[in-house]
Structures are given as C-alpha cells and as structure tokens.
Amino acid sequence: MTNPRADTALRRRQILDAADEVFSEHGVNAPLELVVERAGLGRATLYRNFPDRAALMTALLERGLDAFAHAALDLAGRDDGLAVLLHDAAEHIALSAPLVDFWRAMERSHPVNEMADRRALSILMPFVRRAVDAGLCRPDVDEEQMLLVMDMLGSCLRGNDEAERKRLAHRSADLLMHALGMQVPEGGTPPCV
Amino acid sequence: MTNPRADTALRRRQILDAADEVFSEHGVNAPLELVVERAGLGRATLYRNFPDRAALMTALLERGLDAFAHAALDLAGRDDGLAVLLHDAAEHIALSAPLVDFWRAMERSHPVNEMADRRALSILMPFVRRAVDAGLCRPDVDEEQMLLVMDMLGSCLRGNDEAERKRLAHRSADLLMHALGMQVPEGGTPPCV
Amino acid sequence: MTNPRADTALRRRQILDAADEVFSEHGVNAPLELVVERAGLGRATLYRNFPDRAALMTALLERGLDAFAHAALDLAGRDDGLAVLLHDAAEHIALSAPLVDFWRAMERSHPVNEMADRRALSILMPFVRRAVDAGLCRPDVDEEQMLLVMDMLGSCLRGNDEAERKRLAHRSADLLMHALGMQVPEGGTPPCV
C-alpha cells in the first residue's frame, strides 16, 4: 500500500518516541514491554528494528547527537557559539537522564561510547578553538577536558521535576563555563539562550 | 564454620566489604546472591542485616561519608583544605561508581539523598568559606554549586580500569577547581596530594 | 513442541486439568511449578493465563459449578431432584478436597465465595421448593441451611483413597438428607444414583 521505505522509517520513529517517553517515566530499566505497548505495536516488531535494549539505546543516542549537530550548524562562525552549545547540550541532556544512565553503565571503550565521544568532540572542538582565538576561553582546554565537561553536564539530572532539572542544567553549564575560563554574565546566563 | 554468634558489627563489615567488591565488579544491578557468596554467608543473613538492596546501598553510602568526614578532620584549619578534599573525594567517588549509579537513579528528594547532601555540605562549606576568606576561591560559590560539583565529581567513573579512573578523577577535580575560581598548579595537581 | 498459537481455550483446559491432578495429589499448597511441569508448559505461560494461585483456584471452582449446573439441568422437574443433586454434589466435592481447602481459608465474604454461594443457591433452591411442595423435605429449610449443607458436604474429604471418599460422600449426603427431613432408603441411598 504505502511506501514500504517510508513505513519503516515511521515505525522506527514511533518506537523511539515511545522509548523516550517510557524511559523518562520509568527509568533505564523499564520493561521493553512498556515500550511496545506505548508504541501500539507487537512485541516482535520492536525486536525486528532493535535486536536488543542496547540497539534501542544506541538509536536514541544517535538521535540526540543528530540534534546536537544540527543545533551546532546554526551557530557556525559565532564566537559565543561554545557558550550557547553548552547550555543547549545541558538542557537536552537534562531531559534524557535514562539515556545517560544507560551509557554510563557501559565501558567507556564501548564502540558506541567511543563513537559518541568522537562525534561530540567533532562538533565542539571547532567552537572551542574559535573561543580560544577570541580570548574567551582558557587556551589549555583539551579534548579530554571537553569530554569531562560533557559528562559533567549529565550530573544535574537528579532534579525532581522537569523545570527544576532545566534550571540545574543551566547552573551546571554556567559552572562549567567557569571551569573553562569563560566569562559568565552576572546572575548566570539568561534563560533565553 | 565461622562463629554464628560473633560480633554483629564484624558481620556487617564483612557484608559491606563483599558488597563493595561485587558491585564494583558487576555493576549496580549485581545479584545480591553474589554478595552473599563472596561474604561466605547464607542468603538470609544478608536479609537480616539489610532488608533490601537500598538498605545495603545506604550503609555503603554512609560508610563513604564517614570516611570523607574523617579525611576532613585532618585538614581542619588549612587554607588549601578545599583543594585537597576535592581531590580526595574525586578519588573515592571514582572507585564507587555503582554507589553513584544507584543513588542517582533515586529521586533527589529521597531521604537518603537529602541526608547525604546535608552531610557533604556540612563537611565542605567550612572549607569553602575559609578558601573564600583567603582569596583562593570565587566569593559567590554557594551550596547549590557545591552540590553540583560533588555530583560532577561522579562523572569520571566510566574509565576502563582503576588507574585510568583515578587519573580522570584528578583531572575532574582540577577542572572543578577552575570552576570554583581556584588556582590549579600548571600541569595539574600533582598526584601525591 | 505443541503449537504455541493453538487455541487459547485448549491451553486453559490443559492447565486446569493439570492443576486438578496436582492439587489432588499434593494438597492445596502444592508448588505451582508442579502444575507447570505436569501441563508440559513453560513457567510463565501459567502466569499469563492465571496471574496468581487464586485466579487458578477461581477457574477450577467455576468449572465445578458449571458441571453442577449442568447436572441440575437434567434433573429439572423431578421431585427427587434434590436427593440426586445432593449425592451428585457430594461426589464431586469429595474429589475436590484442595479446592474446598483453599476457599474455606478465604473470608466467606470474598467475592468468589459469594459468587459461588449465589450460584449454588440458584441451582439448589428450585429443587428445595419442589421437594417441599411434594412433602419430601422439611418446610422450614432456608437458604442459610442449604449453604451449611453444601459446606458440610465438603467435610468427608479426609478419606484415604478415592473409593473411601466416595463412600463417605454418599453417607454424608444421606446424613444431610435426614437433616433436611427427607426420606432415606433403608441401608442408605443405593450407589447407582
């Protein structure tokens, strides 16, 4: 009937959306059954698309990185791009607690973690270099520090409700701007970033 | 085998030691069976002492805080106490990944989390105030920032082996010293802290 | 092995049959594992069909009541229907000791017990009224007495073997016919009922 290729992509998106919601509500270890149910699909359809929980988590992570890369595109060439990106990342991560939990539990050397690190750095480092050049950032900031910064952005996710988590996300981002030797506007970065 | 009537405190310590090892090796969700086995005890003995997994985790957390408090005692009155404490905490937390994982999965408002926050702050804040007075730290550092810093110290725990995790712990501590406006020795804090 | 997609009703019947046998052999508290094993099914299949032991027992009870109702149909309009029904019920109950044990342990006001009482009465009372009209039964027999009679029919189930339990069932039925003011043939009701 409908285009099978488009169908497949739609179905994947349905599953990922459902997974996002379910993991947010029930934590990393939520039964996949709940995802199936939320997506309104049969059990095995999930397994056809994502052979196991890790595959599902990988897809969610990649979707997040895609969004991050997309956000970066719009900032290309701006000296303050790093600041904006940090706050942007903070917010996104703050809303994806279970994703962070899952990948933190894996070895750092897990291929997916390495891929994520690589992609995150390829997005961030150009902005770091530009900020250094503009004298807006400590000149000795290196890749390892930026990875730590990204990890640390995932530290604020214990806030009780979404609004609180967002607020903490921005406080975290500000704190880490200090860590990178960047200027932080008095009273913190305005929320309208 | 062992004296069943022997001191209860000893038995508790045996269990906690076993739990520490097992969780370090197998992650937060390690079967309690492994703990039992490692401790060389019967299954129900664990349950007598710690009615559920959370009780066990609480005890481990409290033991960690006790050690932290103890370390702080030796630093009382030193202007550089905060720096040392941060590095000390970083190392300890880096070796207690599963503990961090467990408590991060709970609500921040969980009584145990609130207790831990309170204890951590009561240990840290005096050192913060002294550092501020000595001009070694940004004067606007507040309790919420210190809690974020403590959380962020738990972010380096994905390192593959213990040595790597320790190294990252100290790099994290240095990064967070920057975040607090503290001086970091060129080349990072020497490992001999 | 067996067709996993085969008719659900069949599967239910398999489980119920197995449960019947197992409980008869091992008593009310027989491990459900034995039922699973006897039915030749996986453990969780039982749980899919009957979420807990009570659900299984409810289904068995309902099956018994269905059989009782069915037996009553054939007796409709006979003045001696009550006598036959009592003996019939006695035999069935005598072979379902664990079922009786289980439901006696529940509150009388448990919904399932109330349902069973209601169904039993709706089957029995028409025969009681007809017997009274025919002068074959004390006229003051009421619903509560009939429920007691039904309960009492479950009292003979301690007999050692099946044959003995059947014999006692009929002696019980005769005794309760006396209790209801009914005529009992000399030497007891002949077994060929």
Place this chain on the structure above:
Amino acid sequence: MTNPRADTALRRRQILDAADEVFSEHGVNAPLELVVERAGLGRATLYRNFPDRAALMTALLERGLDAFAHAALDLAGRDDGLAVLLHDAAEHIALSAPLVDFWRAMERSHPVNEMADRRALSILMPFVRRAVDAGLCRPDVDEEQMLLVMDMLGSCLRGNDEAERKRLAHRSADLLMHALGMQVPEGGTPPCV
C-alpha cells in the same frame, strides 16, 4: 529458683496460648516466628517444646479434646446430654478454624487423627446410646455417622467475625440434630445452652 517442672508446664501453656491467638489471626500457615514473638520467647524454646508445626498442632488438638471431655463429665447421666455436647462442640470448633484446617489436610489415618476420632467417639457414644434409649435419637446412628457429624461441625468456620461464627455454629448443631433424628426446639436451640 522456681520449680522447674512447674516452669516447663507454664512455658508450654504460654506457647499454646500464643499459638492459639496467632493461628486464629493469621490462619493455619502463620509463620511460627509470630508465635515465638507473641509468646515472648526465643526461637529455639518453641522447638524444644514442639519439634515441628505438627507437634504444636497436636498439643492444641489435645487441649481441645481435654476441654471437651471435661465438659462431658458435667453432663454425665443427662438424657439431653448429646444435644448440649453438640452445641458445645460446635462453639469450640467454630473458634478453632485453623486447627480444623490443619488436621483436615492430613490423612485421616494419621495417628493423631485416629487418636482424636477415638477420643471423640469415647466421649460421644455413651450420650448417643442414652439418647437412643430415651427415644430422642434415631436408633441406627453409628460411630461413622457421629464422626461425620463432628467433621461437619467444622464446616461453619468461614463466618467473618466471631459472633457470626458462633451463630452459625449453633445453626449447624441444630441442623445436625435434625440429621440425627433429634427434636430441635422451634426457632432453634436457645443460645443459653
């Protein structure tokens, strides 16, 4: 200090009283731990006195039979003794549901059950014979019927509260008096029996 023999007897009584209460409240399968707790004794003291659950149940059963025998003594020589005994037994049994549950689950040929049957008959049959002689009872009542009657008296124990169970006990006794061909006062036996 105190007389050790008296001590032992006292302790036994404490345990039996506690067991009575606990089983009444929590059913036949109540954890023995609760009995221990209620009696205010150590775990092993229970086991010293009653090696297992069956031993405890046996003792409770014997205590009940002792009380029954004692009640019978006072009725010796009265033509209406059987009626009184039936009602008396009904009440006692109605308050000992878990005891009945336990022994019904055993084989009828279990030594304790046989003992109980023998004792019950030795108490009851003299009253049956006297009632027959006085023309107050069907002459063909035999031992097996009397055992069934005793079992049936245990059938009313599903009433929700104690008062309701007592009421049903007396209705049961009346019903079984009918079963034995005895006269029942219009409106049932008065409660002041």
Place this chain on the structure above:
DNA sequence: AATGAATGAGGGTTCATTCAT
C-alpha cells in the same frame, strides 16, 4: 535450659527473547 543469628531450600514472579502463525 534458653537464646537468636545463621542457614539454605524453595516459593512466586518478572522479563528479554524466540518462534509458529
């Protein structure tokens, strides 16, 4: 004789995954 901590077998239940339709 009395204690209560330790034991370990076994119960119920959940859930990731497979497979016949």
Place this chain on the structure above:
DNA sequence: GATGAATGAACCCTCATTCAT
C-alpha cells in the same frame, strides 16, 4: 512483515530449622 503466546533463566524474598553460645 507483523503478531503475541510461549519460554525459561534469574531474581528477590520467606521461613522452618539448626547450632554455637
């Protein structure tokens, strides 16, 4: 390709019983 019933491994926990003090 989609379905959902079946599977069985594994987990948590309870409790009757033992045993060193």
